[in-house]
Structures are given as C-alpha cells and as structure tokens.
Amino acid sequence: MIQIKDQLDNLHQFETSPKRIVSLVPSQTELLYDLGLEDSMVGITKFCVHPIHLKKTKRIIGGTKIVDFTKIKELNPDVIIANKEENTKAIVDELSQICPVIVTDIKSVEDNLKMIDDFGQLFNKQEEAKQWISKISLAYNDFQFFMVDKPIKKALYFIWAKPYMVAGEDTFIDAMLKLNNFQNACNKPRYPEMNENEIKNSEVDLILLSSEPYPFNQSHEDQIGKFTSNVKIIQVDGESFSWYGSRILKAFDYFKTLHEKL
The missing domain is CATH 3.40.50.1980 (Nitrogenase molybdenum iron protein domain)
Structure with a gap:
C-alpha cells in the first residue's frame, strides 16, 4: 500500500x-x-x-x-x-x-x-x-552564492497583453524574481491587470516581458517604452521563470546569462 x-x-x-x-x-x-x-x-x-x-x-x-x-x-x-x-x-x-x-x-x-x-x-x-x-x-546553492553581490532591482514581470497582466505575490514566478534580487513591484496576489498609468507610476528599474503564455516581442517592448522612462525593458524566457520540475535546473544557468545583460 x-x-x-x-x-x-x-x-x-x-x-x-x-x-x-x-x-x-x-x-x-x-x-x-x-x-x-x-x-x-x-x-x-x-x-x-x-x-x-x-x-x-x-x-x-x-x-x-x-x-x-x-x-x-x-x-x-x-x-x-x-x-x-x-x-x-x-x-x-x-x-x-x-x-x-x-x-x-x-x-x-x-x-x-x-x-x-x-x-x-x-x-x-x-x-x-x-x-x-x-x-x-x-x-x-551555487546560484544563491552567485547572487550574493548583485543589487536589488524593482521589477514588473509581464505575462499578458490586452489587457496588461503581471505576476503578483504568492506565485512561483514571484519566488524566481526574489531569487534573482528582483523586488516585485506588484504587491497584489496572483496575476492582476495593470493599465498604462499604473505601469508608468510604478517607479520600477526593470520590466520583464515573458515569452509565455503571451508571446511578447519587440513591438510590445517599443509600445511599453513609450509610456515608461528610464526603465530597462527585457524580453525573458518564460519557461525559466514559470516552469518548475526538472526544468529549473536549466533555469539557474539562464538566470546567470540574464544578469550579464543587466
């Protein structure tokens, strides 16, 4: 049994x-x-x-x-x-x-x-x-050591457009953000919607556009860039931030390369 x-x-x-x-x-x-x-x-x-x-x-x-x-x-x-x-x-x-x-x-x-x-x-x-x-x-453990001297950046992680939706607290994505020293600017649970004005006033250092479930591309990056200023916008691999299981082993290597772009 x-x-x-x-x-x-x-x-x-x-x-x-x-x-x-x-x-x-x-x-x-x-x-x-x-x-x-x-x-x-x-x-x-x-x-x-x-x-x-x-x-x-x-x-x-x-x-x-x-x-x-x-x-x-x-x-x-x-x-x-x-x-x-x-x-x-x-x-x-x-x-x-x-x-x-x-x-x-x-x-x-x-x-x-x-x-x-x-x-x-x-x-x-x-x-x-x-x-x-x-x-x-x-x-x-190796990645945690890698992150020891990395600065904390305030970030928004976008999962959807039309309407814009971001990853909030109490999610696996939020845990991955924290692991990367990205302070989640969204303190709401789950996956709330955000309008352009809310995004503009979020005062973030970094905007991450996920490859899934919505396939963000350069046009979305350009569009969001029009109503944000002094914010770095990066398209990121959604599987690395949202897939658990064995996939997370590959995610740690991906995160290291991501930080090289910052």
Missing part, C-alpha cells in the same frame, strides 16, 4: 505504483519524462512541448484549462497529475470521479523539491528523484 499526501494535503492510497498516468501540466510532464516514466504516460496536454516527441506518441487530452473528459476516461488512467494554479477546482473535482488526482502547489524551490520526492515515492522512482533533487539543490 502506497500512501501519499498531495500539496493540498489530500491523502491518496494506491495498492501499487500507478502504471497509467495522465499529466495536465507541461512542466510536470517534462519531470515525469526525466524520472523515466515516458512509457507510463498515456495522456498529456497540447502545451506539453518538452520533450517535443511526446506530442506524437501520447494522446492529447486538451489544454490545461479545458480538458476532454471523455478522452481521459477512455485512457483508463491510474492517476492524474494536476496543479492548483494550472487546473481549476471544477476540473479536478470532475476528474476525481475517474481516478485519483494528485494536485501540486508550487510556490518555491522547496515546494518543487518536495514534489519531485513525492513523485519518486509514488512511481517507484526513488533513486531517479534523489538524483534530480541532488542536482537541483547543488545548482540552487
């Missing part, structure tokens, strides 16, 4: 390690692959792009906010892996009628390491999980 509490503190019990997995979160799909669970994954979302070949070999069950319940049921999964931020409670509740749904809630590097350990226990991949935890922990 395997007993595991997900990160919403829900207790799940399994007679044996689940063999048929549906993943509703791109970064968690990548982690499952890196833990050696490619053959066990039977369903993924259309946004699960790492590794890219999975989109050709696995059943696509929709997106993260809209899923095809019939397709998922037909896959006869033993477990569904979801996330509190990516998937709505209504989706999780309905999917729970099919099989257990493990819901993660990642707001820090420590939460991420706990998720990896949980997956290792659940899927009998303890050694693989231990190796990933070790590699990420070493890189995390």
